[in-house]
Amino acid sequence: MMTHILLVEDEVKLAQFIELELSGEGYQVKVVHDGLGGLQAAREQSPDLLIVDWMLPGISGLEVCRRLRTTGDAVPIILLTATDEISDRVAGLDAGADDYVVKPFRIEDLLARIKAHLPTNPQQDPNILQFEDLKLNRYSREVSRGDRKIELTATEFDLLEYFLLHPRQVLTRDRILEAVWGYDFMGDSNIIEVYIRYLRIKLEAHNHKRLLHTVRGAGYVLRA
Structure with a gap:
């Protein structure tokens, strides 16, 4: 982190x-x-x-x-x-x-x-992922922005976790599908757009700024 x-x-x-x-x-x-x-x-x-x-x-x-x-x-x-x-x-x-x-x-x-x-060897909990004011606890599966708790489905959580593990990296649709839904996923590839929209609605409630961005022709990225 x-x-x-x-x-x-x-x-x-x-x-x-x-x-x-x-x-x-x-x-x-x-x-x-x-x-x-x-x-x-x-x-x-x-x-x-x-x-x-x-x-x-x-x-x-x-x-x-x-x-x-x-x-x-x-x-x-x-x-x-x-x-x-x-x-x-x-x-x-x-x-x-x-x-x-x-x-x-x-x-x-x-x-x-x-x-x-700064501490020379800070004790960092690998189960806590954070970007800006967005925090995800991999152990308790809790998500928050600032002091606001965010309720996510299992798939929404897994998708957000993947972005938090790769902040500021443009992730292609294929990489996201394989990491979150599995390499043998045979469903509609538009599932990514659907879940990105779900996440944005929940993360951007109460006028929070957008963190999940679309990079046209390339994929998606978590950035300020």
Whole structure:
């Protein structure tokens, strides 16, 4: 499973740059542009690490740190700030931040800080598959998006599991049929379209964004 980093930064261009660099390093990145949204995402998505700017709309990054620590959340937090005053460093650490990076910074420095605060050998449960806010438990056969539970049939579950095992890969119809329905399946090949539609209806309820996409002439892919 990919390491999930939550980035809370209101400067759009800077956020895009950091997201691009971190994605290139193999991290799964979620970007939020305001303090309250970042606090909510941190509580709902349980990221492996949080990067938060000090000055944010809504509530400050400092307050995000305080509220997370008050509830016992021990997620590593790297605070981004435009000032390098000792008093600010002390305030950030007192609020619960684990590290402090001053703008402007070299991306190599931020990457080094990230690696320093992530577990070297994280204990990952192979029965838990996750992509964005979508989570599937292979053992209990439970599926959720955020805090919303999703009821799936056995075939819908197997199909979604296959996509989660191959995120961002374009899967052909033949591969899907063989993996989910079996190599000797003799039914209607349109069965894939039918079940993709079923999954989309359930996954996209309550205005959730689409994760299962059609690639014309090629197949289907799970991607943001």
